[in-house]
Amino acid sequence: MSTALQDPRVVETPNYLNQEYGWRSWLFTKDHKRIAVLYIISITVMFFIGGIFASLIRVELLTPQGDLVNSDTYNKFFTMHGIVMVFFFLIPSIPATLGNFFVPMMIGAKDLAFPRINLLSWYIYIGGAAFALAAIVLGGVDTGWTFYTPFSSTYSNTFVITAAVGVFIAGFSSILTGLNFIVTVHKMRAPGMTWGRLPLFVWANYATSLIQVLGTPVVAITLALVGLERAFHIGIFDPAIGGDPILFQHMFWFYSHPAVYIMILPGMGVISELVTCFSRKGIFGYSFIAGSSLGIAIIGFLVWGHHMFVTGMSMYASLYFSLLTMLVAVPSAIKVFNWTATMFRGSISFDTPMLYAFGFIGLFTIGGLTGLFLGTLGVDVHVTDTYFVVAHFHYVMVGGMVLAYLGGMHYWWPKMTGRLYPEGWAKFSALLVFAGFNLTFFPQFILGYLGQPRRYHAYSPEFQVLNVMSTAGASVLGLGYIIPLIYFLWSMKYGPKAGNNPWRATGLEWQTSSPPPTYNFETTPIVTEEAYAYHDQKETHVG
Amino acid sequence: MAQQFDSATLGMWVFLLTEIMFFGGMFGAYTVYRGLYPEAFASTSQYMNPLFGAMNTAVLIVSSLTMALGVRAARLGEQKALQLFLIFTMIFGLAFLVIKAFEYHEHWVDMKVPLFGGHWDYSEAPQFARQAQILFCFYFFMTGFHALHMVVGVGIMTTIFFMARRGMFSKDYFTPVEVSGLYWHFVDIVWIFLFPLLYLIGNARKLV
Amino acid sequence: MHSVPSVRTYVTIWAILTFMTFATYYIAQIDLGQWNIVIALLIAFFKMSLVIFFFMNLKAESPLTKLFAAGGFFWMILLLGQFFVDYISRDWMPGGKMW
Numbered sequence: 001m002s003t004a005l006q007d008p009r010v011v012e013t014p015n016y017l018n019q020e021y022g023w024r025s026w027l028f029t030k031d032h033k034r035i036a037v038l039y040i041i042s043i044t045v046m047f048f049i050g051g052i053f054a055s056l057i058r059v060e061l062l063t064p065q066g067d068l069v070n071s072d073t074y075n076k077f078f079t080m081h082g083i084v085m086v087f088f089f090l091i092p093s094i095p096a097t098l099g100n101f102f103v104p105m106m107i108g109a110k111d112l113a114f115p116r117i118n119l120l121s122w123y124i125y126i127g128g129a130a131f132a133l134a135a136i137v138l139g140g141v142d143t144g145w146t147f148y149t150p151f152s153s154t155y156s157n158t159f160v161i162t163a164a165v166g167v168f169i170a171g172f173s174s175i176l177t178g179l180n181f182i183v184t185v186h187k188m189r190a191p192g193m194t195w196g197r198l199p200l201f202v203w204a205n206y207a208t209s210l211i212q213v214l215g216t217p218v219v220a221i222t223l224a225l226v227g228l229e230r231a232f233h234i235g236i237f238d239p240a241i242g243g244d245p246i247l248f249q250h251m252f253w254f255y256s257h258p259a260v261y262i263m264i265l266p267g268m269g270v271i272s273e274l275v276t277c278f279s280r281k282g283i284f285g286y287s288f289i290a291g292s293s294l295g296i297a298i299i300g301f302l303v304w305g306h307h308m309f310v311t312g313m314s315m316y317a318s319l320y321f322s323l324l325t326m327l328v329a330v331p332s333a334i335k336v337f338n339w340t341a342t343m344f345r346g347s348i349s350f351d352t353p354m355l356y357a358f359g360f361i362g363l364f365t366i367g368g369l370t371g372l373f374l375g376t377l378g379v380d381v382h383v384t385d386t387y388f389v390v391a392h393f394h395y396v397m398v399g400g401m402v403l404a405y406l407g408g409m410h411y412w413w414p415k416m417t418g419r420l421y422p423e424g425w426a427k428f429s430a431l432l433v434f435a436g437f438n439l440t441f442f443p444q445f446i447l448g449y450l451g452q453p454r455r456y457h458a459y460s461p462e463f464q465v466l467n468v469m470s471t472a473g474a475s476v477l478g479l480g481y482i483i484p485l486i487y488f489l490w491s492m493k494y495g496p497k498a499g500n501n502p503w504r505a506t507g508l509e510w511q512t513s514s515p516p517p518t519y520n521f522e523t524t525p526i527v528t529e530e531a532y533a534y535h536d537q538k539e540t541h542v543g
Numbered sequence: 544m545a546q547q548f549d550s551a552t553l554g555m556w557v558f559l560l561t562e563i564m565f566f567g568g569m570f571g572a573y574t575v576y577r578g579l580y581p582e583a584f585a586s587t588s589q590y591m592n593p594l595f596g597a598m599n600t601a602v603l604i605v606s607s608l609t610m611a612l613g614v615r616a617a618r619l620g621e622q623k624a625l626q627l628f629l630i631f632t633m634i635f636g637l638a639f640l641v642i643k644a645f646e647y648h649e650h651w652v653d654m655k656v657p658l659f660g661g662h663w664d665y666s667e668a669p670q671f672a673r674q675a676q677i678l679f680c681f682y683f684f685m686t687g688f689h690a691l692h693m694v695v696g697v698g699i700m701t702t703i704f705f706m707a708r709r710g711m712f713s714k715d716y717f718t719p720v721e722v723s724g725l726y727w728h729f730v731d732i733v734w735i736f737l738f739p740l741l742y743l744i745g746n747a748r749k750l751v
Numbered sequence: 752m753h754s755v756p757s758v759r760t761y762v763t764i765w766a767i768l769t770f771m772t773f774a775t776y777y778i779a780q781i782d783l784g785q786w787n788i789v790i791a792l793l794i795a796f797f798k799m800s801l802v803i804f805f806f807m808n809l810k811a812e813s814p815l816t817k818l819f820a821a822g823g824f825f826w827m828i829l830l831l832g833q834f835f836v837d838y839i840s841r842d843w844m845p846g847g848k849m850w
Contacts, residue, residue: 217565232658242674316840560823567827597776608765611806739791743779
C-alpha cells in the first residue's frame with residue numbers, strides 16, 4: 001500500500017527490465033514479459049497508423065460531396081483502416097500483450113510452454129506488419145478488409161497480394177500465440193491451481209486461443225487462394241470458369257466471425273479482473289463466466305452466415321444462421337449480468353481501470369444488442385451495409401475491446417513498470433474516450449438507419465449534421481488516446497514508484513515485486529485459495 | 544522432462560489441428576465445387592494418372608513406416624538405426640517429389656495447366672472446358688501445398704538427422720524426433736485423402 | 752515414457768495400408784456409380800485411422816491429446832457441414848440448384 005517511495009535506502013530490486021540491458025537482450029529475449037513489452041510497442045504503432053486512416057475517413061465525411069479524395073482513394077482509406085486495426089491491432093492486442101505478460105504469472109509458471117516460439121511469433125508479427133506497411137506505402141489496397149472476390153481476385157488494380165501476404169503472415173503469429181497459451185494452461189499450472197481456481201482472465205485467453213487455432217488457418221488458405229488467383233490469372237473464385245464468389249465469403253467469414261470473438265473475449269477477461277478488484281468482491285457465478293467463454297468460442301463458429309444474408313446465400317441457410325446468432329448472445333449476456341451482480345453490494349471505487357470497466361459494460365451491451373438487431377433477418381435487409389453496421393461493430397470493438405485494453409493497461413501498469421500513472425490525467429482521458437466515442441459512433445446508428453451506406457466517400461446532404469458530429473467526436477476520442485500515451489511514457493521516468501500490490505488485488509501476479517523478477521517467482525507458488533478471495537474491507541487505498 | 548515431452552507432443556498435435564483446418568478449407572471448397580459440377584469434375588479423370596497416384600501413396604506409406612521405425616529407434620536409444628531410418632524416410636520423401644514433378648510435366652505436355660496464362664486445351668470435352676479448369680486449379684493448389692509441406696518435412700528430417708549424428712538424442716531425450724515424426728505422418732494423411740479425391744473421380748479408369 | 756510398439760506391429764500396419772491403397776485403385780476401375788467415392792473415402796478414413804493410432808501412437812497418448820486430435824477433425828466437419836447448409840438448400844428455392 002505504498003505511495004511515492006522516495007526512501008533512499010530502498011535499492012532497485014533485480015527485475016525483468018533491469019536484469020539485462022542492450023538491444024540484443026531485448027531482441028533475443030525468451031522472457032514472456034519482455035516479449036509482451038515488444039508487442040505493446042508494436043501494436044501501439046499499428047494502432048496509430050490505423051487511427052490516421054480513420055482520421056482521413058472522418059475528414060472526408062465532413063462534407064457530403066466526395067471532395068477531399070476520389071472514391072478509389074477513399075476505398076483505400078477504409079481498407080487500410082480495417083486491415084491494420086483488425087489484423088494488426090485488435091487480434092493480437094490483449095493476448096499478445098497483457099496475456100503474454102500475465103497468463104504465466106497468474107497460473108504460477110515461470111514462462112510460457114514454448115518461450116522461443118513466443119519470440120518467433122513476435123518476429124512473424126513484425127514480418128506481417130512489414131508487408132502491410134509495404135502495401136500502404138506502395139499505394140494501398142481498395143478491396144475492403146474483407147477482400148471480397150472477384151474484385152480482389154481479378155478486378156482490383158491495387159496491391160492485394162502484398163496485403164494478403166501480410167495478413168497471412170500475421171495469422172501465423174496469432175496461431176503460435178494461441179498454441180502456446182493452450183499448452184501452457186494445460187501443462188504448466190502451479191500445484192493447487194486447478195481449473196476451477198484459474199483467474200477468469202486465463203479462461204478468457206484460453207478460449208480465445210482455441211478460436212485462434214481453429215479458425216485462423218481457414219482465412220490463411222482463403223487469402224492464399226485469392227493471392228494465387230491474382231498471380232496465375234485463374235482460380236477457384238473466378239466466375240468466368242464457374243467459380244462462386246459466395247464460397248469465398250463462406251470461407252472468409254468462417255474465420256472472421258470467430259475472429260471478432262478473438263477480439264472481445266480477452267477484453268471480457270480483463271473486465272472480470274477489474275470488476276472484482278474494484279468492488280472488493282468475488283465474482284458472481286465463476287463457473288458461468290468461465291463456461292460462457294468456452295460457449296462463445298464454440299457457438300461463434302456457427303453463426304458466420306449473418307454477414308451474408310443479402311448475398312444470394314440460400315434463404316434456409318439464412319434462417320439457420322440467424323437462429324444461432326440469437327443463441328450466441330446468451331453467453332455474452334450471462335457475463336454482463338454476472339459482472340453487474342458482482343458489483344451489487346460491493347465496495348466500489350472509481351479508479352481509472354474501473355471507469356473503463358463501467359464504460360465497457362455499458363457500451364458492449366449496446367453493441368451486443370445492436371448485433372441482435374442485425375442478426376434479425378428482416379431488420380438486416382434494411383440496415384446491412386449501412387452505417388448501422390459500422391456503429392455496431394465499433395461499439396463492441398472500441399467501446400468494448402479498446403476500453404478493456406485501456407482498463408487493463410492502467411490496472412497492470414504499476415505491475416509491469418513499477419510506476420504509477422497520474423490518476424487525475426487518467427480519469428480525464430477516460431472521460432474523453434467515453435464522451436468522444438459516443439459522439440463519434442452513436443450518430444452512426446441513426447445515419448445507418450436513415451440509409452447512409454457504408455464505404456461511400458459521398459453521401460446525401462441531409463446526413464451532414466450527424467456526420468459532422470461524428471467527426472467532432474473522433475477528434476475528442478483521438479485526444480483521449482494520445483494523452484495516455486504521453487503520461488504512460490512520462491510515468492516510466494517520473495511516476496511514483498508502485499509497491500507490489502497498489503490495488504490490493506488477489507492473484508498470483510500481485511504477489512511478486514513490481515516490476516516482477518525475470519523468473520516471476522522465487523519458488524513455485526502453491527495455491528490454496530479460490531480466485532478473487534476478496535473479503536470485506538473498508539480501508540482506503542492508493543487512488 | 545516428462546512434462547516437457549508431454550508439452551511438446553501436445554503442442555505438435557495442436558499445430559496439426561491448425562493444419563487440418565488449413566487443408567480442410569481447401570477440401571471444403573473442393574467438395575462444394577464437385578457437388579456443383581459433377582460431370583465436369585468426372586471428365587478430368589482421364590487426364591490424371593491413378594497408377595502414379597497409387598504409387599505415390601504407397602511411397603508415402605513406406606516413408607511413414609521408416610519414420611515410425613526411426614522414432615522407435617530413438618526411444619530405444621539405437622543411434623545407428625535412427626539415422627538409417629531417417630535417411631530412408633528422406634529418400635522416400637524425395638521419391639514422392641520426383642514422381643510429382645514428373646506428373647506435373649505430363650500435365651504440362653498435355654496442355655492441362657490452366658495457370659501461367661492458360662496452358663490449356665480441353666477440346667476433347669469442350670462442354671466441360673470451363674469448369675474442368677476449377678478441378679485443375681484444385682489439383683495444382685492442393686498437391687502444391689502438399690508438396691510444399693513435404694519439402695519442409697524433408698528439411699526437418701535433414702535437421703533431425705544432423706542432430707542425431709551429433710549424438711543429441713538418447714533414451715531419455717528424443718522429443719524432436721517424436722514431434723517431427725508426427726508432422727511427417729500428418730503430411731502422409733493429407734495425401735491419403737488427396738489420392739481418391741483428385742485421381743479417382745470418374746468411373747472405370749483405364750489401367751495405365 | 753510410453754511403451755514402444757514392436758517392429759512387427761509397424762510392418763503389419765504398413766502391409767495393411769499398402770494393400771488398402773491398391774484396393775482403392777482397383778475398386779475405382781469398377782463402375783459402382785455413387786458408391787465409388789463413398790467406398791474410396793471410407794477406405795481413406797480407415798487408412799488415416801491406422802496411421803493416427805499406430806504410427807502416430809495416439810493410442811498411447813493422454814485423453815487430452817486424443818480430444819485435440821478428434822477436435823480437429825470435428826471442426827473440419829463443422830466447416831464442411833455448414834457450407835452445405837447453404838449449398839444443399841439452394842435448390843429448395845425456385846431458381847437455385849445444387850446436387
